Amino acid sequence: MGAVEELVARAGGCAVIDGGFATQLEALGADINDPLWSAACLIARSHLVKEVHMQYLEAGADVIISSSYQATIPGFLARGMSLDEAEDLLRTSVKLALEARDEFWKSTLRKSKPIYNRALVAASIGSYGAYLADGSEYSGSYGADITIEKLKDFHRRRLQVLAGAGPDLIAFEAIPNKMEAQALVELLDEENIQVPSWICFSSVDGKHLCSGESFADCLQILNASEKVAVVGVNCTPPQFIEGIIGEFRKQTKKAIAVYPNSGEVWDGRAKRWLPAECLGHKSFDALAKRWQEAGASLIGGCCRTTPSTIRAVSKVLKGRTGH
Ligand SMILES: C[S+](C)CC[C@H](N)C(=O)O
Numbered sequence: 302m303g304a305v306e307e308l309v310a311r312a313g314g315c316a317v318i319d320g321g322f323a324t325q326l327e328a329l330g331a332d333i334n335d336p337l338w339s340a341a342c343l344i345a346r347s348h349l350v351k352e353v354h355m356q357y358l359e360a361g362a363d364v365i366i367s368s369s370y371q372a373t374i375p376g377f378l379a380r381g382m383s384l385d386e387a388e389d390l391l392r393t394s395v396k397l398a399l400e401a402r403d404e405f406w407k408s409t410l411r412k413s414k415p416i417y418n419r420a421l422v423a424a425s426i427g428s429y430g431a432y433l434a435d436g437s438e439y440s441g442s443y444g445a446d447i448t449i450e451k452l453k454d455f456h457r458r459r460l461q462v463l464a465g466a467g468p469d470l471i472a473f474e475a476i477p478n479k480m481e482a483q484a485l486v487e488l489l490d491e492e493n494i495q496v497p498s499w500i501c502f503s504s505v506d507g508k509h510l511c512s513g514e515s516f517a518d519c520l521q522i523l524n525a526s527e528k529v530a531v532v533g534v535n536c537t538p539p540q541f542i543e544g545i546i547g548e549f550r551k552q553t554k555k556a557i558a559v560y561p562n563s564g565e566v567w568d569g570r571a572k573r574w575l576p577a578e579c580l581g582h583k584s585f586d587a588l589a590k591r592w593q594e595a596g597a598s599l600i601g602g603c604c605r606t607t608p609s610t611i612r613a614v615s616k617v618l619k620g621r622t623g624h
Pocket residue numbers: 335336337338371430431432434435436438536567569572604
């Protein structure tokens with residue numbers, strides 16, 4: 302059995318993913334208004350990074366996602382760092398999550414009634430659009446000059462370094478278009494990456510990727526790769542998730558992960574979140590129950606969700622409070 306299947310089984314059929322990492326970092330006082338976004342904290346505020354991981358573990362997360370979403374080698378080089386320093390920061394992002402997981406697990410084992418699973422650490426890899434920080438991670442428009450080869454070259458070294466840092470999983474997050482999905486699948490093969498991956502798309506309409514391309518076409522690409530253990534969507538409004546799971550189930554046999562945002566919309570120019578579309582009376586955790594029933598095997602939250610969201614999700618999915 303692979304690491305993901307094992308975790309899902311241990312979790313009783315549905316594992317809990319953590320919530321918005323950058324969101325909680327900001328709540329702890331970090332300034333992430335930066336071209337590196339949350340990854341800026343790897344440079345000077347790494348204690349906060351570990352604290353966020355701890356808070357999500359306490360809330361009941363079975364998977365924690367590292368702080369490397371927008372940590373890129375060109376991004377760190379532009380900050381005046383050397384290549385070695387940039388690669389070290391990528392490793393640090395995984396190390397901080399592993400340390401948090403190990404410390405938390407040790408303290409859990411000391412308790413008489415263990416209510417937690419030993420969590421997995423997923424090394425986050427954001428899209429090329431996240432690095433561009435120009436809003437294209439939610440439009441999927443990378444311009445006329447982009448090619449699969451360019452995308453592979455953008456992702457290659459970071460993927461090698463993160464995979465070598467000892468995570469349990471690689472989490473490609475909020476991939477907005479088909480070309481990038483294709484590039485990632487090819488790269489996993491070319492680099493013979495042994496760490497199982499998940500590839501999650503983002504959507505702004507619930508029917509397509511952010512680019513307007515079809516889920517079915519992209520899932521066909523992912524289905525063909527043994528390196529991809531999990532497929533799904535993240536940072537997508539919660540009201541679309543149930544429908545997306547139904548569509549995914551028609552197109553794939555792989556495990557499905559969903560970790561939507563709060564429904565607020567990112568204004569890439571102004572770099573701020575705009576108010577949510579109305580979710581009706583449904584709360585995030587009540588929806589999470591429906592996502593489980595619809596067939597998702599990993600459920601959590603993305604931007605603007607917090608440890609209290611994940612505590613509620615853990616409670617509703619597993620009937621326990623996580624503390
Ligand atoms: C998931 S979005 C809110 C991340 C931030 C964006 N890439 C930026 O740097 O503006």
